[in-house]
Amino acid sequence: LEQFNSENDEFTSYRGRVQAASTIIAVGAGKGGVGKSFVSSSLAIFLAQLGYNTVIMDLDLGAANLHTWLGQGLPPRSIQEFLNDPTIKLEDLCADTMWSKLRFISGASEMILPADVNDYARARLMSSIYKLPSDFIILDLSAGTHLTTLDFFLMAHHNLVLFTPEPSSVENAYRFMKAAFYRKLKRYEYELQIKEQLELFLAGPQTGSVRSPAEFLRRVCGRDPVISHKVTNVMKQLDFRVVLNQVRTAQDATLGPAIQSVAHKHFGLPCNLLGTLDYDNAVWQSLRQKHHLLMANRQSHLYAQLMGMARRISSPQTSFKAAA
Numbered sequence: 313l314e315q316f317n318s319e320n321d322e323f324t325s326y327r328g329r330v331q332a333a334s335t336i337i338a339v340g341a342g343k344g345g346v347g348k349s350f351v352s353s354s355l356a357i358f359l360a361q362l363g364y365n366t367v368i369m370d371l372d373l374g375a376a377n378l379h380t381w382l383g384q385g386l387p388p389r390s391i392q393e394f395l396n397d398p399t400i401k402l403e404d405l406c407a408d409t410m411w412s413k414l415r416f417i418s419g420a421s422e423m424i425l426p427a428d429v430n431d432y433a434r435a436r437l438m439s440s441i442y443k444l445p446s447d448f449i450i451l452d453l454s455a456g457t458h459l460t461t462l463d464f465f466l467m468a469h470h471n472l473v474l475f476t477p478e479p480s481s482v483e484n485a486y487r488f489m490k491a492a493f494y495r496k497l498k499r500y501e502y503e504l505q506i507k508e509q510l511e512l513f514l515a516g517p518q519t520g521s522v523r524s525p526a527e528f529l530r531r532v533c534g535r536d537p538v539i540s541h542k543v544t545n546v547m548k549q550l551d552f553r554v555v556l557n558q559v560r561t562a563q564d565a566t567l568g569p570a571i572q573s574v575a576h577k578h579f580g581l582p583c584n585l586l587g588t589l590d591y592d593n594a595v596w597q598s599l600r601q602k603h604h605l606l607m608a609n610r611q612s613h614l615y616a617q618l619m620g621m622a623r624r625i626s627s628p629q630t631s632f633k634a635a636a
């Protein structure tokens with residue numbers, strides 16, 4: 313218990329108060345198969361090629377397959393070791409890749425699922441990620457809104473939400489952002505004195521799977537200008553950066569600006585479009601040939617789009633919020 317408390321205190325002190333040792337980018341989505349691993353691996357390779365020390369971590373616990381995207385076999389060590397043995401350091405698990413400046417931490421294991429990661433293990437893992445020295449750390453997450461997944465997502469400085477033009481994917485992207493928003497508020501429920509209101513609101517009749525943050529702000533916080541102000545400030549710390557992937561038509565491409573505007577106006581969520589990526593058969597073809605798309609298709613539109621995204625995210629002008 314003593315160890316648990318001391319680790320947790322240490323972790324709490326890392327949440328936003330102590331500078332993280334790197335810039336953390338989380339790639340999440342409400343739905344599986346939208347391209348999280350492809351985009352995470354591509355961003356990681358580009359950032360490394362731009363000269364940044366980069367670590368990519370497979371946090372898709374239970375279905376980890378990022379090694380295939382990096383064109384390599386299963387590394388001998390994985391996060392499972394870290395979770396099983398408190399003496400193991402994350403640094404020990406970093407494996408080299410074929411790209412200089414890019415290291416990889418595998419999550420591959422049949423033994424762990426997000427639901428199996430208890431509070432202590434999660435806190436220890438997050439604390440270690442904060443302390444891992446690098447320029448960038450990229451977290452490839454599981455699909456869905458499991459609390460462990462949301463916590464990994466929220467610990468990042470850049471919160472990327474991927475979706476595709478399919479209606480179910482768009483709907484799941486909103487659901488994911490709303491779930492992340494409420495998870496974030498829950499962390500501050502005592503500080504903001506909204507514990508009761510939040511519970512009542514979330515337990516009330518639901519229109520979607522999770523109710524609108526704008527409605528929460530209007531109905532619950534609107535009565536108290538001080539709380540309303542504080543909740544709005546917490547909201548500002550969140551900056552969802554949506555990425556529309558697998559675009560095939562000009563009509564598809566309009567969904568990027570549309571989701572940004574609906575998230576703002578309808579749900580009251582801070583959300584900006586980071587990039588739009590074409591559908592390109594070369595993605596799965598290159599995966600089958602066990603090399604990354606970026607190695608052979610430097611002329612493609614998709615290559616330029618990914619490079620643009622990596623440049624935008626690494627640019628010093630990019631808006632920066634404290635991780636929490």
Ligand SMILES: Nc1ncnc2c1ncn2[C@@H]1O[C@H](COP(=O)(O)OP(=O)(O)OP(=O)(O)O)[C@@H](O)[C@H]1O
Nearest residue numbers: 344345346347348349350455558590591592595596
């Ligand atoms: N821009 C793209 N063009 C063509 N195919 C793509 C593109 N992005 C992803 N894909 C294809 O979509 C499939 C899913 O991609 P990926 O594994 O990256 O998704 P994921 O979100 O990580 O999935 P999971 O939730 O299962 O981990 C792959 O077969 C990949 O080849």
Ligand SMILES: [Mg+2]
Nearest residue numbers: 348349350372
């Ligand atoms: Mg994946």
